[in-house]
Amino acid sequence: MAVQVTESSPAVTLGPAVALSCRECGQRFDLGPLFACQECFGPLEVAYDLPAGDPDGLRKRIESGPNNIWRYAPLLPVPEDVAGKPSLNPGLTKLVKADNLARELGVTGGLYVKDDSGNPTHSFKDRVVAIAVEAARAFGFTTLSCSSTGNLAGAVGAAAARAGFRSCVFIPHDLEAGKVVMAAVYGGELVGIEGTYDDVNRFCSELIGDPLGEGWGFVNVNLRPYYGEGSKTLAYEICEQLGWRLPDQIVIPVASGSQLTKIDKGLKELIALGLVEDRPYKIFGAQAEGCSPVSTAFKAGHDVVRPQKPDTIAKSLAIGNPADGPYVLDIARRTGGAVEDVDDEQIVAAIKLLARTEGIFAETAGGVTVGVTRKLIESGQLDPSLTTVVLNTGDGLKTLDAVAPTTGPTATIRPSLEAFRAAGLAG
């Protein structure tokens, strides 16, 4: 068990990280595999002593770093020599200037898609797992695990294979085939649980408290404070790729809400360090209507998020009881953003819109963010004259079933010019 921070130095060194601090009561604890405050049970996050005072020097240091998330190592809870360790080295994915999509949506202020399908296992989860792996190494864990809505299981399996850990991951039994294969192919153990993601998560929490789970690092449970920090790299990259500038508006998918809250944390750090000019930005959360506990609370003006039973094609976002839901509400309200949702039909239409306009094939989560962006513009909540970044967090090849029923060959013909002419496709 971790103990309260004393004046003596912590046992584990993870770069600029100095402690875990409670997001509710501020109590600090030594760095360790701890995720809930021992005083008030609030969630813990990593506290830092960040390299302030020389923004130009820090900017140059980052720019001359590796072409992956480790360029931001001075701002992450990882050892200084992290870039030399076996890792999938995710990050520095493309920020695509989406002019065609902008025209369709009527955005005039500049529209960008941050395309995280370009990560090693084709979702943003490689970022969070890479940080959790470094924490697992530091704490001496030998098995990596997680509860997953699909993408995380694949990211953990792959990272474990590369970094030399055993892995055993848990998913709901009814996931898309692409996600199941991705989770299994790296050779770790994969366990399907008969239940929803929330059942899987509850099971993992029990396992952590049991001798059966001893020596196991659950990236999104007992390593969650470190895991969460990986999402900050999205904020860093977006700003660096915009020329060290904050975007005005960002649309982010919400499952547990971790990604959204940590992107906000990353933006605030860049401001505090003087790496970007301090200007207002708005954060928008995007959910699927079939699993919309946070957008429902947002629209009702509630501070409390009431759990839902998910029923949506956006399975990667299907968390009915999101751990960071209240923080998402806070951030959306504080920044002047919103949380909105779209139904399954709108998700599919948005996947096709992004593919048709920009040549990016997004998974259902990307359909959610693009669909919500469209809806927020139509309702006047998102200002089309401002610089807007929309996240695509995963690859459409993993959720083929979402579009397969309404996508296919225009025609199937005999191999003859006559048949082709008859199909009416020439010219």
Ligand SMILES: *Cc1c(COP(=O)(O)O)cnc(C)c1O
């Ligand atoms: C996990 C995931 C998210 C966001 O998850 P949070 O739990 O909110 O951090 C978004 N998109 C995809 C594709 C994911 O797999």
